[in-house]
Amino acid sequence: MLAQTIPNNDFLAYTLSQTKQIQPPQTFDLPNGIAVDVLDNGVISFTPLNYTKDIILSCAIHGNETAPIEICNQLIDDILSLKIELKQRVMFIIGNPEAILNKSRFIDENLNRLFSGAHSKGQGLTNKERHRAKALEAHVALFFAKNDNKQRIHYDLHTAIKPSKHEKFAIYPYRPGRSYSAEQIVLLGLCGVNTILYHHEPTTTFSYYSSNKFNADAFTVELGKVMPFGENDMQKFAATQTTLTTLLSETNLPQIPFDPTHFNLYKVARSINKHHDDFEFNFSHSTENFTQFTQGELLATEGGQQIRIEHDIEAIVFPNANVPVGQRTVLCLIPAPNEDVT
Ligand SMILES: O=C(O)CCC(=O)N[C@@H](CCC(=O)O)C(=O)O
Numbered sequence: 001m002l003a004q005t006i007p008n009n010d011f012l013a014y015t016l017s018q019t020k021q022i023q024p025p026q027t028f029d030l031p032n033g034i035a036v037d038v039l040d041n042g043v044i045s046f047t048p049l050n051y052t053k054d055i056i057l058s059c060a061i062h063g064n065e066t067a068p069i070e071i072c073n074q075l076i077d078d079i080l081s082l083k084i085e086l087k088q089r090v091m092f093i094i095g096n097p098e099a100i101l102n103k104s105r106f107i108d109e110n111l112n113r114l115f116s117g118a119h120s121k122g123q124g125l126t127n128k129e130r131h132r133a134k135a136l137e138a139h140v141a142l143f144f145a146k147n148d149n150k151q152r153i154h155y156d157l158h159t160a161i162k163p164s165k166h167e168k169f170a171i172y173p174y175r176p177g178r179s180y181s182a183e184q185i186v187l188l189g190l191c192g193v194n195t196i197l198y199h200h201e202p203t204t205t206f207s208y209y210s211s212n213k214f215n216a217d218a219f220t221v222e223l224g225k226v227m228p229f230g231e232n233d234m235q236k237f238a239a240t241q242t243t244l245t246t247l248l249s250e251t252n253l254p255q256i257p258f259d260p261t262h263f264n265l266y267k268v269a270r271s272i273n274k275h276h277d278d279f280e281f282n283f284s285h286s287t288e289n290f291t292q293f294t295q296g297e298l299l300a301t302e303g304g305q306q307i308r309i310e311h312d313i314e315a316i317v318f319p320n321a322n323v324p325v326g327q328r329t330v331l332c333l334i335p336a337p338n339e340d341v342t
């Protein structure tokens with residue numbers, strides 16, 4: 001039965017084989033009593049009899065970010081083949097299967113700019129990413145709706161286009177009125193993620209959607225640099241894989257106090273959006289994420305205007321001039337050692 005449903009327990013291969021002809025939702029039980037629901041193409045949930053957390057692990061919101069896909073597919077295989085004794089309810093999402101097949105970040109539009117209803121604004125539901133964003137929002141809403149007394153967690157796993165001075169880092173979505181979670185930052189640290197960026201405003205990303213709409217402990221987690229399938233050094237992700245396994249298979253997590261000196265803590269000072277087609281950075285294409293600039297330095301030009309560094313020192317992340325007008329070209333960061341973490 002199981003072998004027929006997901007051959008070789010390879011959910012990625014199964015998902016990629018289904019992009020043209022999507023099967024209706026399927027439900028079955030594992031021999032250890034875990035209920036498995038294949039809810040949509042690339043969406044699968046596992047429900048143990050008793051649990052305390054509702055966890056979402058998503059990957060391939062950008063189709064060419066392969067390491068997170070390999071990590072999630074391995075975790076799914078480990079659950080299906082009973083190597084992991086699952087103690088928490090979990091839903092895995094392979095975000096954009098068609099972009100995976102196309103080996104590209106997206107097909108028509110950046111999926112991670114289409115959440116919190118952005119899919120239906122402006123031009124409306126006119127392409128596959130817009131439909132997918134709407135469908136994924138519904139899956140998240142249904143998954144989290146089942147319980148309102150469990151801890152909700154969503155790690156949206158990515159890899160970055162540029163190399164980074166801090167290889168692994170997480171974006172903590174804007175959450176006014178809620179302190180940051182020490183337990184979660186410590187857990188990210190165990191994943192090898194020792195750099196945190198506190199976002200300063202609402203966004204249309206997947207992690208912000210889960211954080212804002214469902215009070216989830218949600219993060220965009222950047223695990224390294226984008227590589228094609230077969231070129232990821234999986235040793236670099238061993239701590240992440242082990243810690244996510246612990247998250248899924250333990251009832252109680254290790255109690256480690258949060259020590260801010262173990263982390264690089266930044267907050268977003270500003271997000272620089274593109275206003276003109278001629279937007280250009282004043283630094284080389286090979287500049288790494290977290291490169292620092294000093295006050296007054298010229299960062300970029302567009303429409304005859306100069307954009308300069310405003311604070312004493314700002315570090316940049318995700319520079320990308322090749323985005324549509326209106327979208328983010330870069331985030332400028334300043335140190336944030338004293339945010340409210342409890
Ligand atoms: O390396 C890059 O330029 C982009 C990597 C990436 O996909 N990052 C996410 C961050 C989302 C967030 O700000 O939470 C994205 O740009 O969608």
Ligand SMILES: [Zn+2]
Binds near residue numbers: 062159
């Ligand atoms: Zn990404």
